[in-house]
Amino acid sequence: MEALMGCNDGLTSKIHMPAFYLAPLEGITGYIYRNAVRDFFGDGISKYYTPFIVVHEKRAMSSKEINDILPEHNEGITLIPQVLTDDPEGFLRIEKKLCEFGYREVNLNLGCPSKTVASKGRGAGFLGRKAALDDFLYSIFERRVMDISVKTRIGEVDTGEFFELLDIFNKYPIKELIIHPRVRYEYYKGSPHRDVFYEGFEKSVNPVCYNGDVNSAGDVAELLKGTGNRLEAVMTGRGMIRNPSLIRTLTGGQPYSKDELLEFLKRILSDYRGVFSGEKPVLQKMKELWSYMQYEFPDREKQISALLKCRSISEYRIMEGAVIASP
Ligand SMILES: Cc1cc2nc3c(=O)[nH]c(=O)nc-3n(C[C@H](O)[C@H](O)[C@H](O)COP(=O)(O)O)c2cc1C
Structure with a gap:
């Protein structure tokens, strides 16, 4: 994708532009919010992600979760449903259900840092259980019926974990690896470790998307510089909630009136x-x-x-x- 970037910051040269995705935010980016974004500020948004769907033992999905992914509630939106679990059978059960609804890609959440999720070894808590994570990925990739993408942090405790995690991720044909370069215990504090991201970008055999604190054309320019102009996708969450025309302006459109x-x-x-x-x-x-x-x-x-x-x-x-x- 190429575009004239930075109408607002004086950059006028033609440069490579990544695709932009709206991040999932539990409690915020449900179908009501997504539909409004599509209608008012949808220009430039390539994909939307659902907040995580939790795997339950006794039922596939709650009525709230089903409502959120119903195709009639998501017309004109490229939607990737996201699942949170450490149970391969549960994951595959929901994946099959999502396939029946017409979806062809499912996203695995390995990023949620919250205590209630991570202390059960799910989300970013799964990153600390590397052998179990490897077994889980083996099981789901062996029996999957659709593409699987992964949204991950770079470790549970320490950024050095990321390279061990990448060795695991590189074993599987992950459709897209969305990397939020913070560890679980950083929650949303401090700055993302972009240097670790750039290293991971080089080492990943799977396509990579960047996520974390993207709020301006300057942020995107920095990411492009750090990846030698090869970054294909950027996901933004809080920046879009704060300024819903962010992606539109990043792709050459007007800021909101x-x-x-x-x-x-x-x-x-x-x-x-x-x-x-x-x-x-x-x-x-x-x-x-x-x-x-x-x-x-x-x-x-x-x-x-x-x-x-x-x-x-x-x-x-x-x-x-x-x-x-x-x-
Ligand atoms: C309130 C809130 C809810 C979130 N819910 C989810 C979620 O359901 N699934 C997920 O993968 N990430 C979730 N995230 C993380 C965001 O998708 C994103 O990775 C994070 O906010 C960093 O990106 P940003 O700086 O562009 O917001 C949530 C973040 C916040 C603040």
């Missing part, structure tokens, strides 16, 4: 009202978005603080306008 942002939020609010009963859960969802979007409006601290405290949707709408629309 105030009206566009207001309409985008109005649409999300209205769609949440359609699925939740009562105002409380709707407000909770909107406030969660604002916990990221607030950083776009550094001079509106007072209004944002009032928005995050408001108790009714009518109050919320007024504060939203005060943050975004007032001069």
Whole structure:
């Protein structure tokens, strides 16, 4: 992919551009959010990922999880469902179900750092159990019915683990290895270890996608430089929630206008009202978005603080306008 990059930062040369993906964020990037992004800011987004689907022993998927992947809830979206488990049988059970829904790629979560997940040896907790991880990958790749991609951190405790992990990943035909270069215990703190990423990029036999703290054209330019202009894909999460036109601008489009942002939020609010009963859960969802979007409006601290405290949707709408629309 080639594009004129950086209309906003003065770069005008034609350079290689990676594909851009919207990262999965549990509780945020469900189908309601994805549909609004597709309609308002979808230009330049090649793939979307579902938040993780948890494998249960007794049932394949919850009704919430099924709703999220239903093809009729994801029209015009290239969606990759993500699964979180350390049980090969459970993984294959869900993979088969996803295949029945028409999916042809499933993503394995090896990145979730949260205590509830990782302490059970799943997500980023699986990275500390390397022999078990190797056995798990062997079982699922031997019996898979579709492509498998992996979203991983670079270790559980120490960045040095990554090269041992890569030796394991390199044994399997992983469709795409999405690397978030932090270890589990770093959670989201500090800066991603881009130097470790560049080394991993060179050593991986599988296609690689970068993920972590991409917020600007400058970040993408740095990643391209570090990979000798060979990086094929970048995934961004919090940067997109904060500024939903991020990928559009990175691929040569316009930043959001105030009206566009207001309409985008109005649409999300209205769609949440359609699925939740009562105002409380709707407000909770909107406030969660604002916990990221607030950083776009550094001079509106007072209004944002009032928005995050408001108790009714009518109050919320007024504060939203005060943050975004007032001069
Ligand atoms: C609230 C929250 C929920 C997340 N949920 C998921 C998830 O379900 N699956 C996953 O692979 N990563 C999840 N992540 C991690 C993001 O996909 C991404 O890897 C991380 O935020 C770093 O990228 P970013 O700096 O572009 O946000 C979550 C992150 C946050 C902050």
